[in-house]
Each structure stands twice: as C-alpha cells, then as structure tokens.
Amino acid sequence: MCISSRIDKAFYDIGRLDILALADTPLHRLDPRAKLLATLVFIVCVVSFGKYEISRLLPFSLYPAVLIGLGDLPPGYLAKKLIMVSPFVIFIGIFNPWFDQTVMFTIGPIAISGGWVSFASLIIRFILTVSAALILIASTGFAPMCMAMEKLGTPKIFAVQLLMLYRYLFVLIAESLRIVRAHSLRSFSRKGKITYRVFLQIAGNLLLRTIDRAQRIHMAMLSRAFTGEIKIVRQFSFGYKEWLFAAGFSVIFITMRSADIAGLLGRLLMEIK
Amino acid sequence: MSHHIVAVEDLKFNYPDHTPALKGLSFTIYHGESVAIVGANGAGKSTLLLHLNGFLAPTNGQVRIGDSLLTCDTLQEVRRTVGMVFQDPDDQLFMTTVFDDVAFGPLNLDMTPEEVKKRVEDALETVGVTDLAERPPHRLSTGQKRRVAIASVLSMAPDILVMDEPTAGLDPRARRRLIELLATFKHTKIIATHDLDMVMDLCERTIVMHAGEIKADGRTTDIFADNDLLKSSRLEKPLRMQGCPACGG
Amino acid sequence: MHMADALLSPAVGGTMWVVTAATTAYASRKVRKSLDDRKIPLMGVLAAFVFAIQMINFSIPGTGSSGHLLGGLLLAILLGPDAACLAIASVIVVQALFFADGGLLALGCNIFNMGIIGCYIGYPLIYKKIAGNSPSGTRLLAAALVAGVVSLQLGAFAVVLETTMSGISELPFSSFIIMMQPIHLAIGIVEGLITAGIVAFIWKARPEILDCAATDRPLGDLPIKKVLTGLATVAVIAAGTLSWFASSHPDGLEWSLAKVTGHEELAGPGDGVHSVMEKVQDKTAFMPDYGFKEKTAAPEAADTSSSPVSLGTSTAGLVGGVMVMLLGLGIGFALKKKSGNPA
Known part of the structure; x- marks a missing residue:
C-alpha cells in the first residue's frame, strides 16, 4: 500500500464532509443549536436502552433517515464512513456471544443466545449514534457548530481553538502531504515506507515551520487590532422552525424511549393478520 | 495630517545573534505615493516592512507614521493606520469564513454589528468577492485568497497599505486583475516585491535595497534604466524593458 | 482506543462528560489568565500539526508494523498542560465529528483518556519530574518514555473501566485488561520514543522554543494537586449523582x-x-x-x-x-x- 494514501484519503475525506456542509437545504438552514440539541437527545435516548434491546431501537432510524432526506445527504458515503470506523466496536462486541451463551429465544430450530442479541443491539446503537453525529456535521459545517457550541456555554477560548484547528487543518494536511510525496519520490528502495528516523526529520521540520506560521498568524492578528480576545459576530436565530425541530424530535425520541411503539405497532399488525 | 506619512530615520536592526539586518535606512514617503521596495532575497525588504507596523523594534533610529512616532504607546493607532497584507494569505486569513475574517479587524475596533457588516460588505465589494462571503478560506483559489486578504485590511480603513509580494503565486490573469485592482486604490502604498513589471504599472517611485542598505531611491523609470545599479543589486530589468529576443526589437 | 457511544451507558458517558467539561473550563480559564495572546494561534496550528502528523505512518524498527504519533505529550511539552489539554481536546472533537472516531457521548471519555490523563498526570507528574527544565539526551528520553507509557497505560485502563462499567460489552474486566494493557505498552513506548526524538530535534534546531515553554510556566506542585483533587471531586460528585438514580440496581x-x-x-x-x-x-x-x-x-x-x-x-x-x-x-x-x- 502506498504510504501517502492514508493522508491523501483523510484529506479528501474531510473535504467531502466539508463540502456537503456548504449545501443549502432546509436542514442546512436550521440553527445549528437545534440540530445539536436534537442529536444529543437522540444519542442519550439510544444508549439508555438495556443491552438486549433491539426492537425498540429500530424506530430510532427514523431520525437519520429523515435527516438524510431533508439535507439531501449521500447515504452511501455515510455508510462507508460508518464501516470504516466499525472495527473497534465489532472487536469489543464480538465477545458478547462468547461470554453470554444463555439462550434467549428460539426461531424455529435455531436458538439465539443473549450474547448475539446484545451484539446485534450494540451494532444498531453504533449505527444510530455514529450516523447521527456524521449527519450533524455534514448538515451543519464545523465552524457554525463551534459558534453554536460557544452560544450554548462552551468556553470561548475552546471554541476559538476548535475554529483555528479547523482552519489550519487543511493547510497543514496539505503541507505534510507535500512532504510525504516529496519523500516517496526519492525513496526508491523502500517503496515509500517512512522509517522512524525519517519520520522524526519530517515531523521536526514540519513542527518548526508550524511554529513559524503561528508567529506570522499572530502578527496578522496584531496588525488588525487583536488584543487577546477573538470576537465573532454570528447571528443565529432560533425561530419557530428550530423550536419545532428540536422540541418535535425530542418529544418523538422520548416517546419512543418510554413507550414501546414498536411493540404496540407490531402487536397491532399481528392481530390484523 | 502632515504632508509626509511615513518617515524612517537611520533605521538599524540587528537579529538576536547581532547580525545586522538593516544598516541605517532613511526615507520619507508622502501622502498618496506608491512606492516599490525591490531587492534580492535577503536584502532586508521583509524586515523593513515588519518595522513599519511595529512587529520589530529598531535597534537604532525611528519610524514615524503620520504624526506619531512609533512607540509602544502609539502601536495600536499605528497598526490601524497601516494595513499590512502578508505574503502568505493562509497566514492572514485565520478565521473560518471570509466574512468572519474581514470582520475581525472592525470587531476589534469595537464597532457595532451593523457598522461591522457595512465595513465588511464594502471591503468585499471593493475587491470584487462579495459572493464569497460565506466560503471558508481553504476553499478559495490563491487569487481569491489574496483579494480577501486585501479586503481584510481594507475593512479597517487604513491610510497606508503595506504589501509583501502581492502577486506571488498568481496565474497571469489573476495577477493582471490584482494589479488593476491595486491601481484603483487611493491609499499610500508600499509594496515589497520581485515583480518588477508590476512595479512599472503601479509605482512611480522605487527604493532599491541590497544587503540591508538603500542603494537607490528615485523614479521607477530612472532606476530600471540604470543597468549597473540593477546588476549590482542582483536584479534584472523588467521584461517589457528588455529587447524582444523573438522579434529582435 | 477511541471509546464509542455504542459501548457506553448514559451514566458513564454523562459522568465523563461532566469531568471533561469541568477540566476544559478550568484549562480555558487558566489559558485566558496567562495573558499570552501568542498562544491562541500557536495552540490552533499545533493542534492542526498533531492532526496532520497523526496521519503519517512510519515503520517501527524491528517489528515490521507501523505506528503513528498521538501527540498529547508533545503538545504538553510545547504548550504547557492547560493549553495542551485544550489543543488535544480539539483534535479529539474533530476526529469524532469528521472521522466518526468515538462519538458525541463518548467525547467526554475520549478527551479524558487521551488528553486529560497525559496533560495533567503524564506531563507534570512524570515528564517534568524526570526531565527537569533543560532536557538533555538520556533524561529527555527516559522522561518521555516513562510519561508516554504511564499515560497510555492509564488511558487504556480508563477505556476498560468505562466499558465494563457501562455493561454493554460482555467482555469481563480481567480479560479486557489483559488484552488492552500490553498493546498500549507498545504504543506508549513508541509514543515516548517519537516525542523524545522530536523534542531533541527542536532542542537542537531552535532551543529557544523549548526554553520559553519551560520557563514561561513555572509549574509548582500545588496547582497540579489542586487540579487532580478538583477532578477527583467532580468525578465523585458526578458519578455519585448519576448512580444515586441508578442505586436500585447496579447497572454497571x-x-x-x-x-x-x-x-x-x-x-x-x-x-x-x-x-x-x-x-x-x-x-x-x-x-x-x-x-x-x-x-x-x-x-x-x-x-x-x-x-x-x-x-x-x-x-x-x-x-x-x-x-x-x-x-x-x-x-x-x-x-x-x-x-x-x-x-
């Protein structure tokens, strides 16, 4: 595998999410705070279920599905990102069937153990929580979200830190990408593999350049009357749409959490049959 | 306001390791002038620019901007008068949207949100990038970044524009449009550059620096006609003043 | 070792959120108070540096596998613990949002495991104590190695605790420990080695950078002890409050x-x-x-x-x-x- 592919991929990967956030849809136009609040309620409701819960988790897929629709987001791309980060959860979760072999129920001749049920539950949780977070960023953009977080009480300096990181992320990834490419152009025998020593050189040099850059940025700030505090004007309006979105979804989630909608509906359906 | 706007007197600067970088510069720039500072790499151009905004404190000599001597007390005022456009727009544009970046200066000057908005809109319109207001800087081309960087300084309504290599890294068309834009500005301009053709278009006066000293200071046309001066300062005639090798002109 | 939302119970996730939010607020106040406005751009670009450099893999000598820098300890050495804590926290937030590493509820855990532990335990209590103010070859290496290993061991232990207390995973505490700790011993050694290497590089090229980082912030024992006691108190109160509601049956x-x-x-x-x-x-x-x-x-x-x-x-x-x-x-x-x- 080519060594620079990881960093290349990351570059385009972040870029893609970033571009998605520039779109103009009803979902994108909502105040970020509404989306953030609804997403937090969503995640807390999802993870608060018992570990064997499956059926009552399923209705929660309503939220990502509706948001993907409202925000015109590409489900395939989001799914790919989900799969990319799944190994850790699968690795931890796969022990559940191993340690918990109590038979929970049987489907015909097949006995399903509690471990498999909790594993499935874990995967569903994972899909729901991660997709909610991805949708949040893809429909909001990082910068507006930081500003919304600041409005919701995150310390200003931390919000500014997030904004600065985000701004220079692209600059520095591009810079290290150039270094890594330049290295792989001249490392014929090692197939572009970066040795520990070379890595130190790359990292050290990039670090020095980065520190110099910080000094220049500081000068650019000072020359525009910077006095130690970064001021941002960002007028968000939390109007009726936002109330409707945040409160509406919260009510739905809490209802789905507290009442067994799935069970009720299922019983109803099965009785009709 | 006094007649001169930038007065540098016997400016000397040594690096922390005592290597002299500027060896006694003196010049005066008058209201509305457009002055180029040219010289080879390492001649001291950037070091000089950093003195005009108080980022470096002179080892000896002084800098006057308008009526005030540049000291710690006048620093804030001087920085408002002198708008500094840095060479790498990525250093200058540190906020996450074009709007926020151009608003950074006005906000620090404690203007009301309405005033800030007006300033930003005017500045963006002046440089012709109104439609980019909500874009993040990392999604701009170099030419657009350069324009936004200029707007971020214009929004503070400076009297003097100090620019370090404004045309570096631009494609020919973006360069041409930037030069046309700069030509419309009424500000006093100080431009450090290697782009001598741009100097011919924009600056009636040129200061030639070499090894921390001023080698010449005069009319641009006179300076570029002086072959010996250019050669000893490791410079070349602007292309348009050179004979045409293709047509033998 | 990113914790994921799916593995967490609200009680554990919530407790760690409270702890992390309190620490971030504390660090923010400290950084604001330090009145060094150069730090604002420096923290921003250094965090971006760590983010970028994390993506460059290098081969680990003699193993055939590859690793990458995590960067928490390096940031603490360059910025001091408070600014470094904010910087590494910002990196973890971006990872959570853009790469879906972890999740929103797990942010509290992840910032604690990978940031707070290194900045408020690994750096002041271990690195500083061994390296002193002017890091020389062997002492620097020893300091970075021990600090790296201890921080990662504690971080891995925290992951195990958070996971088992949440009770979503069936993995028994002991087996999980046996799995996690040795892996993170290796990661910690690599982290220590690279951190020492980069610091030595900077020390050789531009010693003044480290000089000012070392002298700029006199780190008495008192503030750190305060931080740790404060943290412990917050954790106990948060966990207590949360578990009071859960007391009818242990859920973790x-x-x-x-x-x-x-x-x-x-x-x-x-x-x-x-x-x-x-x-x-x-x-x-x-x-x-x-x-x-x-x-x-x-x-x-x-x-x-x-x-x-x-x-x-x-x-x-x-x-x-x-x-x-x-x-x-x-x-x-x-x-x-x-x-x-x-x-």
Whole structure:
C-alpha cells in the first residue's frame, strides 16, 4: 500500500464532509443549536436502552433517515464512513456471544443466545449514534457548530481553538502531504515506507515551520487590532422552525424511549393478520 | 495630517545573534505615493516592512507614521493606520469564513454589528468577492485568497497599505486583475516585491535595497534604466524593458 | 482506543462528560489568565500539526508494523498542560465529528483518556519530574518514555473501566485488561520514543522554543494537586449523582462482575434483570445534568417496563420496529427525492 494514501484519503475525506456542509437545504438552514440539541437527545435516548434491546431501537432510524432526506445527504458515503470506523466496536462486541451463551429465544430450530442479541443491539446503537453525529456535521459545517457550541456555554477560548484547528487543518494536511510525496519520490528502495528516523526529520521540520506560521498568524492578528480576545459576530436565530425541530424530535425520541411503539405497532399488525 | 506619512530615520536592526539586518535606512514617503521596495532575497525588504507596523523594534533610529512616532504607546493607532497584507494569505486569513475574517479587524475596533457588516460588505465589494462571503478560506483559489486578504485590511480603513509580494503565486490573469485592482486604490502604498513589471504599472517611485542598505531611491523609470545599479543589486530589468529576443526589437 | 457511544451507558458517558467539561473550563480559564495572546494561534496550528502528523505512518524498527504519533505529550511539552489539554481536546472533537472516531457521548471519555490523563498526570507528574527544565539526551528520553507509557497505560485502563462499567460489552474486566494493557505498552513506548526524538530535534534546531515553554510556566506542585483533587471531586460528585438514580440496581461494574463471578442466571432475559435494567435506565433519564433532563415520560416508562418481556411481545416488537424503520426510510427517501429538485 502506498504510504501517502492514508493522508491523501483523510484529506479528501474531510473535504467531502466539508463540502456537503456548504449545501443549502432546509436542514442546512436550521440553527445549528437545534440540530445539536436534537442529536444529543437522540444519542442519550439510544444508549439508555438495556443491552438486549433491539426492537425498540429500530424506530430510532427514523431520525437519520429523515435527516438524510431533508439535507439531501449521500447515504452511501455515510455508510462507508460508518464501516470504516466499525472495527473497534465489532472487536469489543464480538465477545458478547462468547461470554453470554444463555439462550434467549428460539426461531424455529435455531436458538439465539443473549450474547448475539446484545451484539446485534450494540451494532444498531453504533449505527444510530455514529450516523447521527456524521449527519450533524455534514448538515451543519464545523465552524457554525463551534459558534453554536460557544452560544450554548462552551468556553470561548475552546471554541476559538476548535475554529483555528479547523482552519489550519487543511493547510497543514496539505503541507505534510507535500512532504510525504516529496519523500516517496526519492525513496526508491523502500517503496515509500517512512522509517522512524525519517519520520522524526519530517515531523521536526514540519513542527518548526508550524511554529513559524503561528508567529506570522499572530502578527496578522496584531496588525488588525487583536488584543487577546477573538470576537465573532454570528447571528443565529432560533425561530419557530428550530423550536419545532428540536422540541418535535425530542418529544418523538422520548416517546419512543418510554413507550414501546414498536411493540404496540407490531402487536397491532399481528392481530390484523 | 502632515504632508509626509511615513518617515524612517537611520533605521538599524540587528537579529538576536547581532547580525545586522538593516544598516541605517532613511526615507520619507508622502501622502498618496506608491512606492516599490525591490531587492534580492535577503536584502532586508521583509524586515523593513515588519518595522513599519511595529512587529520589530529598531535597534537604532525611528519610524514615524503620520504624526506619531512609533512607540509602544502609539502601536495600536499605528497598526490601524497601516494595513499590512502578508505574503502568505493562509497566514492572514485565520478565521473560518471570509466574512468572519474581514470582520475581525472592525470587531476589534469595537464597532457595532451593523457598522461591522457595512465595513465588511464594502471591503468585499471593493475587491470584487462579495459572493464569497460565506466560503471558508481553504476553499478559495490563491487569487481569491489574496483579494480577501486585501479586503481584510481594507475593512479597517487604513491610510497606508503595506504589501509583501502581492502577486506571488498568481496565474497571469489573476495577477493582471490584482494589479488593476491595486491601481484603483487611493491609499499610500508600499509594496515589497520581485515583480518588477508590476512595479512599472503601479509605482512611480522605487527604493532599491541590497544587503540591508538603500542603494537607490528615485523614479521607477530612472532606476530600471540604470543597468549597473540593477546588476549590482542582483536584479534584472523588467521584461517589457528588455529587447524582444523573438522579434529582435 | 477511541471509546464509542455504542459501548457506553448514559451514566458513564454523562459522568465523563461532566469531568471533561469541568477540566476544559478550568484549562480555558487558566489559558485566558496567562495573558499570552501568542498562544491562541500557536495552540490552533499545533493542534492542526498533531492532526496532520497523526496521519503519517512510519515503520517501527524491528517489528515490521507501523505506528503513528498521538501527540498529547508533545503538545504538553510545547504548550504547557492547560493549553495542551485544550489543543488535544480539539483534535479529539474533530476526529469524532469528521472521522466518526468515538462519538458525541463518548467525547467526554475520549478527551479524558487521551488528553486529560497525559496533560495533567503524564506531563507534570512524570515528564517534568524526570526531565527537569533543560532536557538533555538520556533524561529527555527516559522522561518521555516513562510519561508516554504511564499515560497510555492509564488511558487504556480508563477505556476498560468505562466499558465494563457501562455493561454493554460482555467482555469481563480481567480479560479486557489483559488484552488492552500490553498493546498500549507498545504504543506508549513508541509514543515516548517519537516525542523524545522530536523534542531533541527542536532542542537542537531552535532551543529557544523549548526554553520559553519551560520557563514561561513555572509549574509548582500545588496547582497540579489542586487540579487532580478538583477532578477527583467532580468525578465523585458526578458519578455519585448519576448512580444515586441508578442505586436500585447496579447497572454497571457490579453487574458485570456478578456475571463474571458466575451468577449466570441473572443474565437471562426474563422479567428480573431486563425489567430492572429498564427501570434503572428510565430513572437515569431524570438526571439533572446535561441533556438528560429533557426526558419527562416516567410513568409510562414504568408501565411498559414492568410487563415481563415474553417471546410474543419481543417478536411483535421486532415486527413493529422493522415497520417503523421502513416507514422512516421511506420518509427519508421521499424527502430526498423532493429536496433533490431545486426548490
């Protein structure tokens, strides 16, 4: 595998999410705070279920599905990102069937153990929580979200830190990408593999350049009357749409959490049959 | 306001390791002038620019901007008068949207949100990038970044524009449009550059620096006609003043 | 070693959120108070540097595998613990949002495991003590190695604790420990080696950078002790508050421990554990902290959870769940079609 592919991929990967956030849809136009609040309620409701819960988790897929629709987001791309980060959860979760072999129920001749049920539950949780977070960023953009977080009480300096990181992320990834490419152009025998020593050189040099850059940025700030505090004007309006979105979804989630909608509906359906 | 706007007197600067970088510069720039500072790499151009905004404190000599001597007390005022456009727009544009970046200066000057908005809109319109207001800087081309960087300084309504290599890294068309834009500005301009053709278009006066000293200071046309001066300062005639090798002109 | 939302219970995730939020607020105040406005751009670009450099893999000598820098210790050496804590926290937030590493609820855990531990334990209590103010070859290496290893061991241990206390994973505490600690011993050694290497590089090229980092912030023992006591207090209060609601039945560690020690009969899906779990979880919905208070539907919750889960209801539940899911997907699809047309 080519060594620079990881960093290349990351570059385009972040870029893609970033571009998605520039779109103009009803979902994108909502105040970020509404989306953030609804997403937090969503995640807390999802993870608060018992570990064997499956059926009552399923209705929660309503939220990502509706948001993907409202925000015109590409489900395939989001799914790919989900799969990319799944190994850790699968690795931890796969022990559940191993340690918990109590038979929970049987489907015909097949006995399903509690471990498999909790594993499935874990995967569903994972899909729901991660997709909610991805949708949040893809429909909001990082910068507006930081500003919304600041409005919701995150310390200003931390919000500014997030904004600065985000701004220079692209600059520095591009810079290290150039270094890594330049290295792989001249490392014929090692197939572009970066040795520990070379890595130190790359990292050290990039670090020095980065520190110099910080000094220049500081000068650019000072020359525009910077006095130690970064001021941002960002007028968000939390109007009726936002109330409707945040409160509406919260009510739905809490209802789905507290009442067994799935069970009720299922019983109803099965009785009709 | 006094007649001169930038007065540098016997400016000397040594690096922390005592290597002299500027060896006694003196010049005066008058209201509305457009002055180029040219010289080879390492001649001291950037070091000089950093003195005009108080980022470096002179080892000896002084800098006057308008009526005030540049000291710690006048620093804030001087920085408002002198708008500094840095060479790498990525250093200058540190906020996450074009709007926020151009608003950074006005906000620090404690203007009301309405005033800030007006300033930003005017500045963006002046440089012709109104439609980019909500874009993040990392999604701009170099030419657009350069324009936004200029707007971020214009929004503070400076009297003097100090620019370090404004045309570096631009494609020919973006360069041409930037030069046309700069030509419309009424500000006093100080431009450090290697782009001598741009100097011919924009600056009636040129200061030639070499090894921390001023080698010449005069009319641009006179300076570029002086072959010996250019050669000893490791410079070349602007292309348009050179004979045409293709047509033998 | 990013914790994931899916592995967390609200009680554990919430506790770690409170702890991390308190630490971030503390660090923010300290950085603001330091009045060094050069630090604002420096923190920003250094965090971006760590983010970028994390993506460059290098081969680890003699193993054939590859590793990358995590960067927490390096940031602490360059910025001091408070600014470094904010910087590394910002890196973790971006990872959570853009790469879906971890998740929003798990942010508290992840910032604690990978940031706070290194900045407030690894750096001041180990690195500083060994390296002193002017890092020379061997002392620097020893300091970075020990600090790297200890920080990562503690971080890995925290992951194990958080996971087992949440009780979503069945992995017994002891087996999980045996899995996690050795891996992170290796990662910690690599982290220490690279950090020492980069610091030595900077020390050689531009010693003044480290000089000012070392002398700029005199780090007495008192502030750090205060931080740690403060942290511990916050954690105890938060955990106490959260678990008070959960006290009718242990939903976390004890429960997992009970399972490990062989009380298998508890694990069944029968009316016992499941319904009690439900009650516990519903009670946690009333917690006064963070987002939990939005939940207000207790009476119904108690009703549904008291009915024993039988095969019939769970099949019905599955059928209904799938139906709602399909309905949701349908709505999403319809909306997408609609918004696909330029409005």
